[in-house]
Amino acid sequence: MNWVSFPVLTYFHAFNLPVPLLATTDAESSSLVLAGVLLSLVVIYLASKLGGELCARIDLPPVLGELLAGVVVGVSALHLLIFPEAGEDGSHSLIMTLLQATANLSPDALTSVFHSQSEVISVLSELGVIILLFEIGLESDLKELLRVGIQATVVAVVGVVVPFALGTAGLMLIFGIPSVPAIFAGAALTATSIGITAKVLAEIQRLSSREGQIIIGAAVMDDILGIIVLAVVASLARDGKVEVGNVVYLIISSAVFLIGAIWIGRLLTPFFVTLVDGMKTRGQLLLSALIIAFVLSYVAAVIQLEAILGAFAAGLILAETEKQRELQKQVIPIADMLTPIFFVVVGARTDIGVLNPFVPENREGLIMASFLIMVAIFGKLVTGLSVFGQPGINRLAIGVGMIPRGEVGLVFASVGSASGVLTQSLEAAIIVMVILTTFLAPPLLRVVFNQGNGVVEPVEAPDPTE
Amino acid sequence: MNWVSFPVLTYFHAFNLPVPLLATTDAESSSLVLAGVLLSLVVIYLASKLGGELCARIDLPPVLGELLAGVVVGVSALHLLIFPEAGEDGSHSLIMTLLQATANLSPDALTSVFHSQSEVISVLSELGVIILLFEIGLESDLKELLRVGIQATVVAVVGVVVPFALGTAGLMLIFGIPSVPAIFAGAALTATSIGITAKVLAEIQRLSSREGQIIIGAAVMDDILGIIVLAVVASLARDGKVEVGNVVYLIISSAVFLIGAIWIGRLLTPFFVTLVDGMKTRGQLLLSALIIAFVLSYVAAVIQLEAILGAFAAGLILAETEKQRELQKQVIPIADMLTPIFFVVVGARTDIGVLNPFVPENREGLIMASFLIMVAIFGKLVTGLSVFGQPGINRLAIGVGMIPRGEVGLVFASVGSASGVLTQSLEAAIIVMVILTTFLAPPLLRVVFNQGNGVVEPVEAPDPTE
Numbered sequence A, B: 001m002n003w004v005s006f007p008v009l010t011y012f013h014a015f016n017l018p019v020p021l022l023a024t025t026d027a028e029s030s031s032l033v034l035a036g037v038l039l040s041l042v043v044i045y046l047a048s049k050l051g052g053e054l055c056a057r058i059d060l061p062p063v064l065g066e067l068l069a070g071v072v073v074g075v076s077a078l079h080l081l082i083f084p085e086a087g088e089d090g091s092h093s094l095i096m097t098l099l100q101a102t103a104n105l106s107p108d109a110l111t112s113v114f115h116s117q118s119e120v121i122s123v124l125s126e127l128g129v130i131i132l133l134f135e136i137g138l139e140s141d142l143k144e145l146l147r148v149g150i151q152a153t154v155v156a157v158v159g160v161v162v163p164f165a166l167g168t169a170g171l172m173l174i175f176g177i178p179s180v181p182a183i184f185a186g187a188a189l190t191a192t193s194i195g196i197t198a199k200v201l202a203e204i205q206r207l208s209s210r211e212g213q214i215i216i217g218a219a220v221m222d223d224i225l226g227i228i229v230l231a232v233v234a235s236l237a238r239d240g241k242v243e244v245g246n247v248v249y250l251i252i253s254s255a256v257f258l259i260g261a262i263w264i265g266r267l268l269t270p271f272f273v274t275l276v277d278g279m280k281t282r283g284q285l286l287l288s289a290l291i292i293a294f295v296l297s298y299v300a301a302v303i304q305l306e307a308i309l310g311a312f313a314a315g316l317i318l319a320e321t322e323k324q325r326e327l328q329k330q331v332i333p334i335a336d337m338l339t340p341i342f343f344v345v346v347g348a349r350t351d352i353g354v355l356n357p358f359v360p361e362n363r364e365g366l367i368m369a370s371f372l373i374m375v376a377i378f379g380k381l382v383t384g385l386s387v388f389g390q391p392g393i394n395r396l397a398i399g400v401g402m403i404p405r406g407e408v409g410l411v412f413a414s415v416g417s418a419s420g421v422l423t424q425s426l427e428a429a430i431i432v433m434v435i436l437t438t439f440l441a442p443p444l445l446r447v448v449f450n451q452g453n454g455v456v457e458p459v460e461a462p463d464p465t466e
Helices: A004-015 A023-056 A062-075 A094-102 A105-140 A142-147 A148-174 A181-186 A194-203 A210-240 A244-278 A283-302 A307-319 A324-349 A361-387 A394-402 A406-419 A424-448 B006-015 B021-057 B062-073 B094-100 B107-139 B142-147 B151-177 B179-188 B194-202 B211-238 B244-276 B286-301 B307-319 B323-349 B360-386 B395-401 B406-419 B426-450
Strands: none
Touching: A004 B062, A004 B194, A023 A062, A023 A094, A023 A105, A023 B107, A023 B307, A062 A324, A062 A424, A062 B211, A094 A105, A094 B323, A105 A194, A105 A283, A105 A307, A105 A324, A105 B021, A105 B107, A142 A148, A142 A210, A142 A307, A148 A181, A148 A210, A148 A361, A148 B021, A148 B211, A181 A210, A181 A406, A181 A424, A194 A307, A194 A324, A194 A406, A194 A424, A210 A307, A210 A394, A210 A406, A210 B021, A244 A283, A244 A307, A283 A307, A283 A324, A307 A324, A307 A394, A307 B021, A324 B194, A324 B286, A324 B307, A324 B323, A361 A424, A394 A424, A406 A424, B006 B151, B006 B211, B006 B360, B021 B062, B021 B094, B021 B107, B021 B323, B062 B194, B062 B323, B094 B107, B094 B179, B094 B244, B107 B194, B107 B307, B107 B323, B107 B426, B142 B151, B142 B211, B142 B395, B142 B406, B151 B179, B151 B360, B179 B211, B179 B406, B179 B426, B194 B406, B211 B307, B211 B395, B211 B406, B244 B286, B244 B307, B286 B323, B307 B323, B323 B406, B360 B395, B360 B426, B395 B426, B406 B426
């Protein structure tokens, strides 16, 4: 329908029109990119539903199924969904092979179509996690978060300090690793994947429990601490010293951003509600809310925080308005459409080849990995013990909730790998630790919340008319 | 959160890590692309709501406001949203300038970030029109469409033959244009924009009226006829003769596709309902439906039809199931999020510079344009007269509903321009005709349906609990 879309492709293909080269290439790749994106989305949705349903039936969290199904369709196995930054080229992508077979994709255009299609899927997956955190923010209670704020901060700090100290010391003393790579690996142990934990909590409907709110608050803090830790170790890796200025900048900017966004947001919400009530066109509430979410995501991103923190802040702000319930109902289908892209893509990008013990090069890494995994689990479990002033709280659940490293852990591995300080086996050990903690945490989290009863209720907003 | 995302960017930027060039570039552009996409979406949503609300207040259809707001933010004015295929480079994009000012976008990375960001927004806009046609299909009634099928076909055929004959003859006789370019311009007059008409019908809640269903049926037919007409004139433009084989292929493939998709779809829907009812994870209905919509869109695209025809067929099939109402409720927020991208992008891509009568080169085109506009309106208005066996039907409304050429008309102009048969003034005349018919039809359509009462009701599914 779009004028650089299928019809143009169709006729250029069908009739070999003598058109300027640029026009053909643009029109041709643009339409093939759409075809590739449609096919990738079909693969992602099939994988996410197959994986999710299988896991739900054997009493595991659906999000684990989405991650595992992502591994199956991704770089580790089927090669349906692969990405150029893993060093893969488009000729190994089964989707590109399908496009060649069905849509006249020429070998010349393959690389550019593959890159564009991967770019679009990457952005969709990042929009997916942005919408997920927006939804989590909407379902959170700012007052409750502030009430548990100090506990959450303690949990986050303990969950950074303990695994970092144990991991770094252990690698240096037991494995004889030099200090800089040991510090880098120790830093990777500090991460917490807010996305995975929040998704599991939502699945078992414990997001708004006190434990859930402490975990979410601590995971948000941990995201900020992780950015600061990564800044420190990255500058250590580069020239052996820490750039204090940057660390101070990150601490101040994240504090100013979170406090500022929430404070200004709360001042402006009455205006937001009046504005939305005065609007007459369809989608007024949703689009106004998305404008706020995307503006805060953009600001968080450009001040060197993460886009998802902005989306979470936007959700928190809007959760305080009288529109919260209506907005939540409208965000659910959007999250259903976009967040599976994120989880399947995380799985698809994970190369589980490093887990194969029959490959001799993997063995050293696997031994170090066993040590890192123990530290990773122990170092986060103790965070539960640090919670004070909350009698009767499920300390084990809080500790388990902080375990998954997820995509945040992989950021550490990829920065370490790019900076050249990690040996291949240590990098593999970090990746194995990230995979195991990520894939173990969801089932563990359900067990400690006593949710092992086999049936996962859909968490759609209850609708009294149905 | 993604490991080629902001954190990596942040540290590569902040600390100038000595990483391999490829890794930096990939990570850097990937995160800047997300920032650019977030900013573009904010611009699109602000434009769509400002334009839509303004139009709603002065009693014009909101979709016209979205198109006009797109013109304002696009290549004709603010340059916030521009696309590389118009020959623009990234340095003219205000969004890129903003990224340079706020997100450390380097001049080296500008071109690749601009191209990727435009690619993502283009794909999102095409997903927007796919979701729109899926929603229109869901709101349509297959039995009613089949009942008015013959009338719709007659309307479509008359709406192709009359403007084509009048336009081609007039250009040759009055303006002395040679036959091939005259035929091309005549062909551009045959288009109907299903997206714009359907959106206006939905806005005034006349989609399910008999007139609405005839218009939708005729617009779908017209889309297929348009593909065939474009195939014929494109091969004429290339070597002066018509490739009968391709025309036959297009006729057969579109018939087989539409009939086959609907027939197989109807056989399989009981299985679909059972499957969805048996699923336990969140989003099961929506994702299963999107899989069908995207598979059919992909098939329609690769057999050289249009993706939107597949999405429309998927909507029609699922409209027949007991899940129709539930699915429709879930698709509405997704359409609210994605379809404004399509309309704003259509506006943003339209260069209204050709409408300026103070530029001497435009004048010849404007005179021809006046003729083409008269033919364009008259040639579609008469289609209403061709409806038979429907006493009391609003013939004027049907004719007006077929008027907007929209993005389909621009496909003709761009193929004609690329094939080199059109003079600059004739191409400008076609574009002016497309713009005027597109922007005039929405208000006219409301007038002829007697909907000029100033208030546009939101068309969300009625919810008895609210």
